Amino acid sequence: MTQRRVNGCALSSCSCIRMGTAMTETAYDPQNIFGKILRGEIPCHKVYENDHVIAFMDVMPQADGHALVVPKTPSRNLLDADPATLGHLYAAVQTVARAAKAAFAADGVAVYQYNEAAAGQTVFHLHVHVLPRHEGVAPRRHVEGMADPVLLAQHAERIRAALAG
Ligand code: 5GP
Numbered sequence: 001m002t003q004r005r006v007n008g009c010a011l012s013s014c015s016c017i018r019m020g021t022a023m024t025e026t027a028y029d030p031q032n033i034f035g036k037i038l039r040g041e042i043p044c045h046k047v048y049e050n051d052h053v054i055a056f057m058d059v060m061p062q063a064d065g066h067a068l069v070v071p072k073t074p075s076r077n078l079l080d081a082d083p084a085t086l087g088h089l090y091a092a093v094q095t096v097a098r099a100a101k102a103a104f105a106a107d108g109v110a111v112y113q114y115n116e117a118a119a120g121q122t123v124f125h126l127h128v129h130v131l132p133r134h135e136g137v138a139p140r141r142h143v144e145g146m147a148d149p150v151l152l153a154q155h156a157e158r159i160r161a162a163l164a165g
Contacts, residue, residue, distance in 0.1 A: 026116070028076045034125035038072055045149075045156035048096055048163055052088035055096045057152045058129065062139040065104040065132040065155050069093045075126045077115040085126070093128045099162035103155075106132035110139065 029035075036042045037056065044056035047067055058066040071089045075081035081089075097109040112129040114121040122143055131139060 026076060026080065028074050028080070029124060030074065032125045033123050034068075034070050034127060035074065038070065038125075045152045047099075047156050047159040048092065050088075050092065052085075053092040055092060055130075057147075057156050059146055059152065060143050061131075061147050061152075061155075062129070062142060063110075063131045063133060063137070065100045065106070065159060067096055067100055067130045067159060068127045069096050069130060070125060070127045076124050077121060077126050078113060079115050081126050089126070089128060093130060095163070096159070097130050099159050100130055100132045102165075103158040103162040104132035104134075107135045108133045 033042070037044045038054060044054075046054060046056045048055040048069075052073070053069055053071050055067050055069045058068050069089060069092050071081070071085045073082070073085045075085060078086070093111060097111060100106065101109045110129070110131040110133050112131070113127070120142060133139070
């Protein structure tokens, strides 16, 4: 890590970045897009919700049926989340992954999760990507190309039906 000063720290091999919300650079910002979805300020194609999480379609899906599972407790990513949040989150990821695999007759399910911009994170509220995958079909690129909202609504309905079935 290059030398820089963050909250008074100027170490050349700084590990402060891993210490979470005390750091200005890694603080949770409630104005992120998923925070707005959780507060109902912007819409989403919801597929699942319980007391701890909400799951909805990714607007730039890397595969048909690409859903995001988002904890209601605010944390920026895996690095500042508390273990209880992670437990609830990954239990829901399993639920949504099973439903998405069935809904899209997939051969498998990819589960992705990025932490900080350097690792590919673009929305800074913890979330997990759930992608139905088919043999020989490569996923589309990350954050590239908005999907047709009508198609997203249809895909959300397929996952909801699988969850209900
Ligand atoms: P990240 O890059 O943080 O791992 O993933 C963020 C994801 O959120 C991306 O896959 C992106 O397509 C998706 N996304 C960005 N803005 C919105 C939005 O307004 N609504 C929904 N449903 N997904 C979004």
